[in-house]
Amino acid sequence: MKWLSNECAHHRQQICLLVSGELPEAERGEVENHLTECADCRKYHDELKSLAAPLTSWERYFSGVKPNEVQQLRWANAIKAESESKPSFSLAKRFVAADVSPLHSKSTKVGADSRRLLRFGGSVRGISWKTFAPLFVMRVVWNELIWPVRRIWAGLAVAWVFIAIVNHNLSDGRPVAMAKDAKPAADMFLAWREQEWVLAQLMGKAEPTVIEPPKQSAPQPRSERRTVSNA
Amino acid sequence: MVITDDPVAPATELELLSRAREGDAQAFCLLIEPLQTRLLRQAAALSGDLNASDDLVSETLVEAWKSLARYDATCRLSTWLYAILLHRHQKTIRRARSRPISLASLADFEMAALQERQQNLPTPESSPDDAATRRESFVQLCRCIEQLPQKHRQVVLLRFFEDAPLPDMAAVLGCSVGTVKSRLHHALEKLRKMKMNLPDLKGDKQI
Secondary structure (H helix, E strand, C coil), X not given: CCCCCHHHHHHHHXXXXXXXXXXXXXXXXXXXXHHHHCHXXXXXXXXXXXXXXXXXXXXXXXXXXXXXXXXXXXXXXXXXXXXXXXXXXXXXXXXXXXXXXXXXXXCCHHHHHHHHHHHHHHCCCCCXXXXXXXXXXXXXXXXXXXXXXXXXXXXXXXXXXXXXHHHHHHCCCCCCCCCCXXXXXXXXXXXXXXXXXXXXXXXXXXXXXXXXXXXXXXXXXXXXXXXXXXX | CCCCCCCCCCCCHHHHHHHHHCCCHHHHHHHHHHHHHHHHHHHHHHXXXXXXXXXXXXXXXXXXXXXXXXXXXXXXXXXXXXXXXXXXXXXXXHHHCCCCCHHHHHHCCHHHHHHHHHCCCCCCXXXXXXXXXXXXXXXXXXHHHHCCCHHXXXXXXHHHXXXXXXXXXXXXXXXXXXXXXXXXXXXXXXXXXXXXXXXXXXXXXXX
């Protein structure tokens, strides 16, 4: 493989543009001078020219292809049907995607969208710009507050996750008494008294004791207290 | 193209465009009417099937009508339509899981019909053999274009099939003019290498 000189490598892209017809007039003279001097680039130019020739004249192979009236009518009907149908969600998305208030911009494409949307009011009465207001606000927040400083937000999120993990690992866990399957305090007291009575029986110190549940700490209403004292 | 009974006053392209943006379908149809023939030919060149190209143009025009608000006039309307055509064609191919561009199959079944139509038209070729040679080289070149990566295929199709200038291609593709130049260079370089590997195209310099 032959290595290109820097000058040739520089001119290869310009030769492509020359063949494509997109080289500016100011650069054309320079490239043509180089082509007269460099045989390799001249060969390259000729190859590209022969390559591009069928492409530039592609339309003559299809000169017999023309739309007839039936096709044109069908296309027009498709457009008409689309225009008479209710606006698609893509229209709504563009409605929301606008960076200006859609209803107050009459000279912009957004205004055209909004007027188009409103013109279809008979079929889509439920849709108004208020429907898309939350999405509009979310988009503004995203564009103005989050996306410009996205790295800072990403750093804050990582720090928050790290702190949450450390906090979770350092916590003592849930207390036993607060567990869902823990026994109520009164039952525990009764079980303890029962075990104490069984132990006393085994040691010969058994006395017939009546195991009473502890008094409920629920206060008595004042009205009932009064009736008891009167009685 | 007539879709309503209301007469349309002659208007400039900008007026039609502004009316179409406001939802006037009739103005949109008048706007695209001069572009339909070329669009159908481009669709035929892409799909290689006249019926498929008819559907492709219909889908393209409907899509253009739906997204007309996104057209910002940074490129020609025909270039914008062709970009939509390319996109729709790629979408159709992905959906059908067929060959990326069946333009090369034009030689098998559609080219015969096209050739029959062209018999009554004045052809630039000097002889039928010359015309057949040119047509064959064009079909083989289209096969080479099919094998290009998508970004390179797009610039080649936009440049040669739509005749789009560099700024328009940059606007349609959403990249800089320098990127378009680079892609065009690489695409032509790849096409040249492919063509060099084709033995039956090596002696095709006179085209």
